[in-house]
Amino acid sequence: MENHKLKTVNQISRLICVLSAALFLIMAPDALSTTSTTISLNDYIAYFYNKHSAFLNETYQTTFRAWHFDIPYYEPDKRWMKTNMSPRYQMSSAAFYAYQMQDSSRARVLVRDAILDTTIRYEKQGPSESFEGAIAAFLTVRLLEREETFPKHKRLFNAEEKRKILSILSKRLFLGLPTKDTENRAALAGVYWYYTGAYLQKHGILNDSEFQKVKERAKAKIDQSIKETLARPDNRYREKGLFSLHYHIVETFMLLMYGHLANEPVYMEKARAMTDVINSLAQDDGFLDAHIGHRPSGIGAQGYLMAGVLNLYFKNKTRAEKFFNYSYGARFFKDLRHPNRLVWYDTKSSSPIFNDDISFVNMAELALILFQKDAPILIATLP
Incomplete structure (x- = not known):
């Protein structure tokens, strides 16, 4: 009787082992198909930038110094040319080349052209909405900050050009801040104009009093957004x-x-x-x-x-x-x-x-x- 029980236990044990092995073999391809590695947030973001900029290379129009884009998602089958009419789209495209700027002369030319086209070459043409203008200005500032870390022979602009660019951004800042934005767009405008204003103050374009006005108006936009969209306590x-x-x-x-x-x-x-x-x-x-x-x-x-x-x-x-x-x-x-x-x-x-x-x-x-x-x-x- 004891031998029979022992035999049964052994059979059950072997069955469990067989089932476990089979389950491992079934799962193994998925389990072994990935490995984990630690990367920096910087490298994570660079992956997306570098892939999408490869797509932008396909759509760049040399004649217009601009990129093609799909129009908003409610009309997906049509395509249009986003040229100098949209500083936001131009600067968004240019910013995807950020990780290539230092080592690629072509990337530097593309970024330089985008910044010039949305500022000096078309100074009088401002953005139609505050939050979109704020995004364009912010991305311009971020590319300028990156450029400032490059050796002098790889800089995009001379001192006079840069001064003109920052002067134009300052004008747009004070046009954009009073513009009526609503809901999340007000929050976007508040954040991006705040950062732009801080950069302009750092470079002597705004004095302390002017930057204080920027801070007050940016805060007003943030508070307005909260009032409109987060009224309930949940x-x-x-x-x-x-x-x-x-x-x-x-x-x-x-x-x-x-x-x-x-x-x-x-x-x-x-x-x-x-x-x-x-x-x-x-x-x-x-x-x-x-x-x-x-x-x-x-x-x-x-x-x-x-x-x-x-x-x-x-x-x-x-x-x-x-x-x-x-x-x-x-x-x-x-x-x-x-x-x-x-x-x-x-x-x-x-x-x-x-x-x-x-x-x-x-x-x-x-x-x-x-x-x-x-x-x-x-x-x-x-x-």
């Missing part, structure tokens, strides 16, 4: 009463950045509470379902970047890395005709419409300001 962003997950992430990131730039902890604490909302709505793998809100229909790499940076800042590194990993690799490079094109799309659609994710670059530049390039993140990469 820390959820709403437009006319409707929740939007994507713009909730944008608003959260803007409040964190404003609090950081202006040294206003109360805005950072609000961002912390709003980050908790983002995390509560994320799935286990980090997926953020835009359909929870009323617009847009998808959340792109910029959304996951912001969600990751927010969590990184608030010391939730595990959650941050889930967001970073979700958007890394090929997930947002799905356009088979243009495999280097960074796009956002409805991830639930069986035949999604692809849209250029141009705002990735201005959000990424804020992330680099926040962490000064050095934040390490663990990324699962294909071998």
Whole structure:
């Protein structure tokens, strides 16, 4: 009887071993298909910049010194030329070449032309909306800051040119700040004009009194945005009463950045509470379902970047890395005709419409300001 029991136990043990081995073999291809490595936030962002700039090389029009873009997502089948009429689109494209500027003379020419075209060559042509003008000015400043670290023979502008550029940015700053912006656009304008104003003060274009006015007006825009979109006590962003997950992430990131730039902890604490909302709505793998809100229909790499940076800042590194990993690799490079094109799309659609994710670059530049390039993140990469 004892021998029979022992035999049965042995058989069960062998069966468990066989099943375990079989399960391992089934799972092994997936388990062994990825490895993890720690990279800097700077290198993470460079991956997206360098891929998308390869796409921009395909669409650059030498005659017009400009890039082609898809028009807004509600008319996806048409294409138009974004030339000097849109400083934001020009500077967004140029900024994607940031990591190539020091070593590539062609990249320096493209960036130089974009900055000149949106300032000196078309000085009288200002942006039509404050937040778009603020983004264009901010990206110009960020490229100038990067250029300032280069050897003199690789600088883009001489002293006179740079002075003219900064003078034009100053004029647009004081035109843009009083412009009426609403909802998240007011927050965007507040943050990007604040940073632009601080740079202009540093370079002697604004005096202390003028910069104080910039700070006051930027704060007014931030407060207006909060009043319009965060009226309820649940820390959820709403437009006319409707929740939007994507713009909730944008608003959260803007409040964190404003609090950081202006040294206003109360805005950072609000961002912390709003980050908790983002995390509560994320799935286990980090997926953020835009359909929870009323617009847009998808959340792109910029959304996951912001969600990751927010969590990184608030010391939730595990959650941050889930967001970073979700958007890394090929997930947002799905356009088979243009495999280097960074796009956002409805991830639930069986035949999604692809849209250029141009705002990735201005959000990424804020992330680099926040962490000064050095934040390490663990990324699962294909071998």
